[in-house]
Amino acid sequence: MYRILFREDLTPDIHLFKVEAPQIARKAQPGQFVIVRSEERGERIPLTMADWDEKEGSVTIVFMEVGTTTRKLALLNAGDSILDFVGPLGRPTEIGRFGTVVCVAGGVGVAPMFPVARALKARGNRIISILGARSQELLFWEDYLRSVSHELTVTTDDGSYGRKGVVTEPLKELLETVEVNRVIAIGPAIMMKFCSLTTKPFNVKTVVSLNPIMVDGTGMCGCCRVLVGGETKFACVDGPDFDGHEVDWDLLMNRQHSYLDEEKESLELWEIKISGR
Amino acid sequence: MAEKRKTNLSRVPMLKQEAEVRKRNFYEVALGYTEEQAIEEANRCLQCKKPLCKTGCPVNVDIPEFIEALREHDMPEAVRILKSKNSLPGVCGRVCPQETQCEIRCLLDKKGAPVAIGRLERYVADWEQAHPEVMGKQKNRVKSNGKRVAVVGSGPAGLTCAADLAKRGFEVTIFEALHVAGGVLMYGIPEFRLPKNVVQAEVDYVKSLGVEIKLNHVIGKIATPDELLGNGFGTVFLAPGAGAPMFLNIPGENLSNIYSANEFLTRTNLMKAYLFPEYDTPIKVGGRVAVIGGGNVAMDASRCALRLGAGEVYVIYRRSRIEMPARAEERENAEEEGVLFRILTNPKRFLGGEQGRVKALECCDMDLGEPDESGRRRPIPKPGTDFIIDIDVAIVALGTRPNPIIPTATEGLELTRWGTIKTDEATGRTSKERIWCGGDMATGAATVISAMGAGRRAAADIYAYLQGKS
Numbered sequence: 001m002y003r004i005l006f007r008e009d010l011t012p013d014i015h016l017f018k019v020e021a022p023q024i025a026r027k028a029q030p031g032q033f034v035i036v037r038s039e040e041r042g043e044r045i046p047l048t049m050a051d052w053d054e055k056e057g058s059v060t061i062v063f064m065e066v067g068t069t070t071r072k073l074a075l076l077n078a079g080d081s082i083l084d085f086v087g088p089l090g091r092p093t094e095i096g097r098f099g100t101v102v103c104v105a106g107g108v109g110v111a112p113m114f115p116v117a118r119a120l121k122a123r124g125n126r127i128i129s130i131l132g133a134r135s136q137e138l139l140f141w142e143d144y145l146r147s148v149s150h151e152l153t154v155t156t157d158d159g160s161y162g163r164k165g166v167v168t169e170p171l172k173e174l175l176e177t178v179e180v181n182r183v184i185a186i187g188p189a190i191m192m193k194f195c196s197l198t199t200k201p202f203n204v205k206t207v208v209s210l211n212p213i214m215v216d217g218t219g220m221c222g223c224c225r226v227l228v229g230g231e232t233k234f235a236c237v238d239g240p241d242f243d244g245h246e247v248d249w250d251l252l253m254n255r256q257h258s259y260l261d262e263e264k265e266s267l268e269l270w271e272i273k274i275s276g277r
Numbered sequence: 278m279a280e281k282r283k284t285n286l287s288r289v290p291m292l293k294q295e296a297e298v299r300k301r302n303f304y305e306v307a308l309g310y311t312e313e314q315a316i317e318e319a320n321r322c323l324q325c326k327k328p329l330c331k332t333g334c335p336v337n338v339d340i341p342e343f344i345e346a347l348r349e350h351d352m353p354e355a356v357r358i359l360k361s362k363n364s365l366p367g368v369c370g371r372v373c374p375q376e377t378q379c380e381i382r383c384l385l386d387k388k389g390a391p392v393a394i395g396r397l398e399r400y401v402a403d404w405e406q407a408h409p410e411v412m413g414k415q416k417n418r419v420k421s422n423g424k425r426v427a428v429v430g431s432g433p434a435g436l437t438c439a440a441d442l443a444k445r446g447f448e449v450t451i452f453e454a455l456h457v458a459g460g461v462l463m464y465g466i467p468e469f470r471l472p473k474n475v476v477q478a479e480v481d482y483v484k485s486l487g488v489e490i491k492l493n494h495v496i497g498k499i500a501t502p503d504e505l506l507g508n509g510f511g512t513v514f515l516a517p518g519a520g521a522p523m524f525l526n527i528p529g530e531n532l533s534n535i536y537s538a539n540e541f542l543t544r545t546n547l548m549k550a551y552l553f554p555e556y557d558t559p560i561k562v563g564g565r566v567a568v569i570g571g572g573n574v575a576m577d578a579s580r581c582a583l584r585l586g587a588g589e590v591y592v593i594y595r596r597s598r599i600e601m602p603a604r605a606e607e608r609e610n611a612e613e614e615g616v617l618f619r620i621l622t623n624p625k626r627f628l629g630g631e632q633g634r635v636k637a638l639e640c641c642d643m644d645l646g647e648p649d650e651s652g653r654r655r656p657i658p659k660p661g662t663d664f665i666i667d668i669d670v671a672i673v674a675l676g677t678r679p680n681p682i683i684p685t686a687t688e689g690l691e692l693t694r695w696g697t698i699k700t701d702e703a704t705g706r707t708s709k710e711r712i713w714c715g716g717d718m719a720t721g722a723a724t725v726i727s728a729m730g731a732g733r734r735a736a737a738d739i740y741a742y743l744q745g746k747s
Contacts, residue, residue, distance in 0.1 A: 221540035254633030262559035
């Protein structure tokens with residue numbers, strides 16, 4: 001059992017847990033993930049680590065309520081425990097001295113981007129961040145990301161905060177005006193796809209953090225397989241970071257949506273259970 | 278004067294659930310012997326002076342001795358004899374290929390049918406579980422010798438090695454990557470062939486010896502083998518198991534609703550997807566399912582698919598029935614339940630439909646040519662025989678290759694050209710001092726009992742090594 005030390009609601013549907021996991025905290029690196037199973041009947045889901053604290057022995061995860069598993073997780077509070085918490089899994093993000101790095105974070109993707117940008121900045125890179133969300137209510141950690149960036153632009157789809165529009169617009173302007181040595185994009189698949197399409201003509205290496213469905217998260221099942229440069233890769237052990245220009249995005253999104261009907265059925269059943277309590 | 282009884286040359290049959298019934302449930306197929314049946318079968322044993330059955334057992338179970346105790350109705354003694362050599366008798370009684378190991382060496386095999394050693398082993402193990410009041414009093418734990426050993430993986434190799442060393446006083450910690458102990462016995466072999474409570478009872482026995490099992494510990498990630506050695510463990514035994522599933526490398530293989538057998542079985546067995554939506558992990562089965570491969574895992578996957586509600590299940594295999602690696606018993610069980618075999622059939626590509634879901638499989642017929650390096654006749658495509666099977670789900674059961682996590686996290690560990698860890702078969706030693714290896718990571722995919730044999734041999738060698746260090 002892994003105790004929740006601290007909980008914060010970042011938006012009504014996005015939550016932060018600090019989880020007691022000292023051994024994972026000691027080994028964690030930017031870009032790695034944990035597999036979480038909240039209770040006996042729960043699914044195993046991957047969540048990229050948002051932060052960790054070796055002294056405190058904690059790992060921070062941030063998640064949005066979207067399905068049964070995340071709804072169940074959201075019922076937990078500080079002092080409660082998560083049944084299973086496995087990590088740190090996946091290969092760490094490459095933290096090199098690249099020059100100017102544009103970090104594009106979409107939605108909940110700002111959470112895993114934070115430690116990546118922090119490490120890249122500490123390594124001496126110039127960090128220009130772009131943070132995008134559908135609207136102001138879904139924005140969080142703008143201050144965190146700003147603290148590890150030299151520049152930051154915020155966009156919202158509806159214009160309720162920052163610049164109105166999507167992240168690819170400021171990204172394109174940067175590519176046209178500044179010498180960009182690397183782009184890192186973390187967020188929904190569709191956002192990472194369009195970031196990769198945007199950078200492709202500029203021939204700027206674009207690293208994306210893929211988020212397919214996983215089961216074990218250790219290379220055993222192959223559920224998370226993705227096609228990168230025409231080769232099948234397992235996101236859990238070969239990734240989750242890949243070259244965005246090489247990823248077959250449509251395949252990834254199809255596979256992510258494999259269980260939409262079941263997810264709906266499961267959630268409906270859960271809502272009936274919860275309302276009966 | 279007692280009447281001299283003639284030995285019955287046929288074995289006592291074991292009842293099974295009817296095929297029509299069992300193909301729709303996950304309860305155990307084979308129902309086990311009653312006491313009467315077990316004694317009758319045990320009475321067939323000739324009690325050979327030089328028992329050959331024993332020589333066929335990778336963990337050297339004292340077979341005639343436990344059978345003798347059984348027929349003397351001394352069940353606690355039968356349990357004791359069995360468990361002194363085999364910490365997982367309930368598992369082995371169910372899933373060992375006895376027909377190629379102990380039973381094939383039984384003298385009665387040539388006269389009729391060999392003694393049903395596996396069934397008797399299962400009977401004794403099940404008796405123990407049913408009589409905790411008799412067996413519970415035993416003290417399993419021995420005094421610690423203060424030496425610590427790390428075991429990576431809680432499958433058959435890891436559990437056996439851990440149990441053997443714990444019985445000799447070592448303090449053993451098993452590191453298991455998943456959230457339950459048992460490895461392939463939990464995620465791979467289905468409930469209807471190996472009930473999970475049987476596995477957990479045997480895991481509990483290993484724990485009762487003093488073995489600590491740390492779940493959710495992926496060695497190579499949370500700690501490397503070198504770090505374990507630096508943290509007070511005298512040696513490390515690596516038994517992380519089968520690793521990564523192999524695919525066909527044909528077009529369309531990443532379409533939705535195409536599973537590796539590992540994923541399909543893990544969802545079903547470990548995550549209990551057959552109880553969805555009561556359990557949260559879903560699985561796709563409906564309509565027509567194609568299982569590709571001819572081994573035991575293909576049989577398990579096809580039979581799971583039936584039980585999950587598939588309409589038709591095809592096993593697609595490129596060679597003929599004779600070359601199929603699956604146990605005859607499992608193949609028969611699958612056929613009885615209605616699994617359809619398409620032999621001499623080679624998959625060429627998957628075709629996709631709506632939303633990137635698989636909708637058909639293009640295949641061609643095969644002929645058998647000259648034997649290849651495996652000794653089996655090589656399958657050769659027959660030109661102009663392409664055809665299409667409509668399917669809704671596919672399961673690829675082609676075996677596994679080694680998982681890269683431990684090799685990449687351990688410097689100085691020599692690998693074979695297949696990517697397995699180079700291991701001395703007799704001792705389990707690797708190229709790296711203080712690190713042993715066994716099970717599928719050393720040999721490539723094999724059986725539960727051969728992994729247990731490797732665990733036993735490594736334990737003996739680790740014992741000798743650490744004794745020398747005292």
